[in-house]
Amino acid sequence: MEVLQNDRLIRAAKGLPVDRIPVWVMRQAGRILPEYREVRAKAGSFIGLATHPEWAAEVTIQPVDRFDVDAAIIFSDILVVPEAMGLPYVMEEQKGPLFPQVIRSQQDVDALKTAVPEEDLAYVLDAIKIVKRDLSGKIPLIGFAGAPFTIFCYMVEGKGSKTFSQAKKMLYAEPVLAHALLQKITDSTIAYLKAQVAVGANLIQVFDSWAGILSPAQYSAFSTPYLKQICDALTEVPVTLFAKGAFFAREEMAQLNCATIGLDWNMDIQESRRLVGSNRTLQGNLDPCALYGDFKTVEAETKKMIDQFGTQRYIANLGHGVYPDIHPDKVKCFVDTVHNYPV
Numbered sequence: 001m002e003v004l005q006n007d008r009l010i011r012a013a014k015g016l017p018v019d020r021i022p023v024w025v026m027r028q029a030g031r032i033l034p035e036y037r038e039v040r041a042k043a044g045s046f047i048g049l050a051t052h053p054e055w056a057a058e059v060t061i062q063p064v065d066r067f068d069v070d071a072a073i074i075f076s077d078i079l080v081v082p083e084a085m086g087l088p089y090v091m092e093e094q095k096g097p098l099f100p101q102v103i104r105s106q107q108d109v110d111a112l113k114t115a116v117p118e119e120d121l122a123y124v125l126d127a128i129k130i131v132k133r134d135l136s137g138k139i140p141l142i143g144f145a146g147a148p149f150t151i152f153c154y155m156v157e158g159k160g161s162k163t164f165s166q167a168k169k170m171l172y173a174e175p176v177l178a179h180a181l182l183q184k185i186t187d188s189t190i191a192y193l194k195a196q197v198a199v200g201a202n203l204i205q206v207f208d209s210w211a212g213i214l215s216p217a218q219y220s221a222f223s224t225p226y227l228k229q230i231c232d233a234l235t236e237v238p239v240t241l242f243a244k245g246a247f248f249a250r251e252e253m254a255q256l257n258c259a260t261i262g263l264d265w266n267m268d269i270q271e272s273r274r275l276v277g278s279n280r281t282l283q284g285n286l287d288p289c290a291l292y293g294d295f296k297t298v299e300a301e302t303k304k305m306i307d308q309f310g311t312q313r314y315i316a317n318l319g320h321g322v323y324p325d326i327h328p329d330k331v332k333c334f335v336d337t338v339h340n341y342p343v
Ligand SMILES: Cc1c2[nH]c(c1CCC(=O)O)Cc1[nH]c(c(CCC(=O)O)c1C)Cc1[nH]c(c(CCC(=O)O)c1C)Cc1[nH]c(c(C)c1CCC(=O)O)C2
Pocket: 025, 026, 027, 028, 029, 030, 031, 040, 045, 046, 073, 074, 075, 076, 077, 078, 079, 091, 095, 096, 097, 144, 160, 207, 209, 244, 321
């Protein structure tokens, strides 16, 4: 068993007492950091960076050095899984991801393979190995993947969307096909997450970024069963489920084998605690826009948030990824305020 010098994140996830609140920031590695933009320029493109293990490892560790966060998160993207299944993506400057081909029929699903992470995603696993070596047990490393429903959204829609109406159309028009695709994504995701754990990921976060476009009944039918398979398969490390916008599913998610439930800033903290119960850790949930405020505001908003969460069974974070134009010193102020909160 690996011994971590700072294991507060893992302790909080497991419900063990902590002497300081653990904190990390979704999208902490990325465009907010000038040192990231330098490596990104060298790599030429996001995909060039993400597929180059030495560089991916370097940008993973940058926010650890700068912010003193309690965890690193491996620098990659949720869309590497569809690519490993045979559906490649491109990242368009200023616009985001695009899949030149999309999934619309049973033949399309049949043509996909179940990802073999040791082959198809070796570059991520290699980056994890380098990060683990360089962190040398200082803090834990978070591995991640997209939730099957969120990956399904991109594979069917082909690009980002406000409504994902093409993807949702399949849920109504061809539910059997939708389930076939969701199962194939789930099988690939479980293999991928297990491979991340095998090379040293200490905790896994599953991002269901588009959960909020579903009705509660659709969420129970098309997302929860696949999240359940993932939680049941990952027995070695704590799992965090972050389902953006799925306020209606908090109680249902707390029934799964996860350690932590991530909240976005629309979710009331005390109501969430009531719905989730005392046996799960909560993570979140400062509005990313709060970091546009001045330092006093960031500090005040962060303290107000912790006043409601309490200091135990809690991992501080934003309610979604940090916006690229936030000044890094504001992120540092957020992290320091969490660390200075009396426990
Ligand atoms: C939906 C989603 C994606 N990717 C991800 C999600 C789930 C989290 C969420 O809800 O935000 C997850 C993700 N993507 C990235 C990380 C890195 C690790 C970290 O959090 O620090 C993580 C955890 C890097 C990235 N992923 C992307 C970038 C920017 C690309 C660049 O540097 O040019 C980074 C650093 C690109 C990306 N990737 C994706 C989109 C929609 C975009 C374009 C929009 C954007 O630029 O933020 C898909």
